[in-house]
Amino acid sequence: MEPNNFSLIQLQNWMQGMLIESEVNDDPGVQQQVNNIVNSSKRLSAVRHLDIYRQSYIARLRACMQNQFGALAYSLGKDLFELFADQYLEANPSNSYSLNTLGEKFPAFLEATRPDAQQREIWPDFMIELAGFEYALSAIFDEQAVENDNKPTNDTPDGGLKLAPVFYLFHHRFPICNYYLEFCQNKKPELPLEQESFCVVTRSNYKLGLFPIRGAQYYFLESMKKGKSVAEAADELIGKFNFNRNEFGAIWPEWRRSFIASGFFCR
Amino acid sequence: MVNKQTYAEAVKNLPNPGLGLGLRSKHFNHILEHNPAVDWFEVISENFMDSGGRPRHVLRQLADRYPVVMHGVSLSIGSTDPLNIEYLSKLRTLAEEVNPLWISDHLCWTGVNSLNTHDLLPVVLNDESLKHICNRINQIQDFLQRPVVFENPSTYLTFKQSTINEWDFLRYMTEETGCGLLLDVNNVYVSGFNNDFDPVHYIHQLPHDRIVQMHIAGHQHCGNYIIDTHDRKVVQDVWKLFNSAWQLTGGVATLLEWDSQIPEFEEYHAELLKAKKYMNTLSTFKDEETAPLYNEAVVSNPVDFLVSDIMG
Known part of the structure; x- marks a missing residue:
């Protein structure tokens, strides 16, 4: 020019x-x-x-x-x-x-x-999974959603429990959520070995919550994410993994307390 | 199309809310918890217009408590791309929600061919660009149904094809469209050093009755040039210019920008309040003089429009 x-x-x-x-x-x-x-x-x-x-x-x-x-x-x-x-x-x-x-x-x-x-x-x-997780977090942080502060109590019947409006499940080949949390806590995590992991990301009062969970919990919550009730999700989990119903009944109160305390559920 | 006189009158009637601060995510909690005695806040429009999360939630609360001005970085008034109607629509929606005292942006362009460099690029200053920009300002003001206020950016180059001084270009913009001006005193200083013009002369030549707001900020001296970093206190030479501009404008809304290495809220606020002592005609400038720090590895930081601090 x-x-x-x-x-x-x-x-x-x-x-x-x-x-x-x-x-x-x-x-x-x-x-x-x-x-x-x-x-x-x-x-x-x-x-x-x-x-x-x-x-x-x-x-x-x-x-x-x-x-x-x-x-x-x-x-x-x-x-x-x-x-x-x-x-x-x-x-x-x-x-x-x-x-x-x-x-x-x-x-x-x-x-x-x-x-x-x-x-x-x-x-x-590992790097690709981590990158995907970090971008997903930034999208969840700012997504348009009407948050529901109507938290369940110990008296809320199972049938009255539904997932929080901002609720995401992640299934990784590596312990991505733990690694990310340790990074945020300035613990300088080492490159992890391959190990299947599951986590939940919620947003409550406009702040993110990251929760590593177990595989069975992931599949249970995944059913609820698809619109199933607690009872239906339990049935699916029991059927899928051939669990003993009594064993699930024994562990469910602990899951329920933990899920409510973590803000997974609203009414 | 609304008559430019209507917008010019609206600009003249804009209030002077006093001394304001740029709203930064680092200070969200402090402001919400302590309601500090700040006259008003300036928010970066792009940080909030797409937000469905905490930034928008905080802004809604803040707008209930303080006067707010919306300051943009992506209007790209000088670009030869078509106006971005999606962007303008979101800007208008945010304005309807926040009810800002005014909306401002920069005399710049940010990209062409649908790309965005996320920088405030310099405009060639000639008849063609003046006509182009005024035409776009008219369209935008009609779309937003309000006058828009334009800021002089920091510039790091000038074009051989420019034929109009920047201060005259800004004056013609106001005359042709009725828009207002945001005088960034630090930018005048930075651009003057980088492009060999006298910042005092620049400020004297502006149409002072069209200036509705001033910016002050810190910059970084790199020896042969200055970068507008917004990462430190205001230097004495900029305070001197601010003093002149204050006298010439009769005093307008003034805001301190701080976008990198952002200090705690109290320090940020204290730096703003220094402006009070530089409003007086008898201000002295002997104190707090510091030698410039030279650093080559710096990046201009036009505004705090980085990605969200999701775990903050």
């Missing part, structure tokens, strides 16, 4: 391209282009002026990714996380006015670009 012969549209396309394309380098032709379009100042060349925007663009979005995927960034380490984040941002530049959705496609991007394509390894699976 020559000076003084470009339209507003051309100028904005040119500048945006200079910001988001990492390929732009120290090519003399590019530098001449910048000199044709941008003023130099007493202290800085035209290229240096543009560089301030170029550097800020990727640094700002990288920082947003780090905020949204804090546990993943910790787990991967700074350099590796930035490498993945930069590649993701180049392939998926933001097209929303909201930064809350910036990382929406990051778990799928990690899956599609996993570094062990030739010989599968375990650790990328």
